[in-house]
Amino acid sequence: MTAEPMIDSHGDQTAAAPAPVTVRASLSPSRAADFKTCPLLYRFRSIDRLPERPTVEQARGTLVHAVLERLFDLPAPARTPESAGDLVAPQWDRLLTEEPELATLFADGDTIGPQEFLRSATALLDGYFAVEDPRRLEPAEREALISAVVDDELLIRGYLDRLDVAPDGALRVVDYKTGGAPREAFEARALFQLKFYALVLWRTRGVVPRVLRLLYLKDAEVCDYAPDADELVRFERTVVALWRAIEQATARQDFRPRPSRLCDWCSHQALCPSYGGTPPPFPVAAAAPDPLVDARSRPVAPGADE
C-alpha cells in the first residue's frame, strides 16, 4: 500500500501555547492513555516514577524515529532507502552517547546482538519506504512539541512525529509505529494519542486535521482516520473528565489495577496486586505537585513509540 503524497512545505513553527496563569495542571497523551488503560500503571509511571528498563523494541523505535526525522534534513532527491540506511549507525551512536544505559540492552546475551539490532532497524525503514516516498514530502513539523489549554486550566501537550500541511492548509498528523506487538492490542491507544494531537491543533490553529495517519512500519501498512469537530468536542470532554478522575484518584491515593492484554507489556507486574504484588507506599510529594512542570506526567520524549 502506498501513501498518497499531498504535501508542500510550510516553514511555520508550531508555537507552544503560552501557559496562562490559570493553568493548574498538564497532561500528555501517553500519560492520559496510561490512566485510561490502567490507573495503577499511571500511578507507577507518573507518581511513583518507577524506572522502566529500556527494551530492545523501544530502543529500535527511538532509533527509527530519529532516522526518519533526520532523513528530512536531506535534500528531497537524496531521501532514499540507502541514505536512510546510512543514518542508522550514526544515529545509534548519538543515542548511545545521550543514553549510555542503552548499551546494556545487549549485555545479557539473551537478546539480539548490536549488529542484528541495527539490521532490524534498517528492516523497519524498508517498511517505511514501502508506504511512503519521502522525496515527495516536505513535512511542516517533525518531532514537534505542541500544546493547548483546555477547560481554562488544563495544559495538554505532547510530541507529534510529523505534521504535513497541504497547499490548501489541510493538516495531516503522522505517527510512526515500530512495535512488534499485535496491533489490535494497541490501536485504540494509538488513536487516542492521535486524537489528542488533533485536539491541540484544532484549539491552536482553528483547523481540524483532515487525516490522522498511523504508519505501521513492520507491516508496511497505513491506517488513516478522519476526525470531525463534533468528535473533537466530545474528545475534549473525555480528556477533561479523565483529568478530573486522575485528580480524584490522587486525592484518594486510590489507583486500581485494570488487567488487560496490555499487562504483557507492563514492567511493573511484580508490584501489581493483580499479579500478587504490593505497590510501594504512596509518595508524599504527590500530594503537593507543581502543576506547571507537568506535575503528574513524566515528560514524554520525542520519538517515544508505545
Ligand code: SF4
Ligand atoms: S500489570 Fe496490568 S494491571 Fe498491573 S499495573 Fe501493569 S497494566 Fe496495570
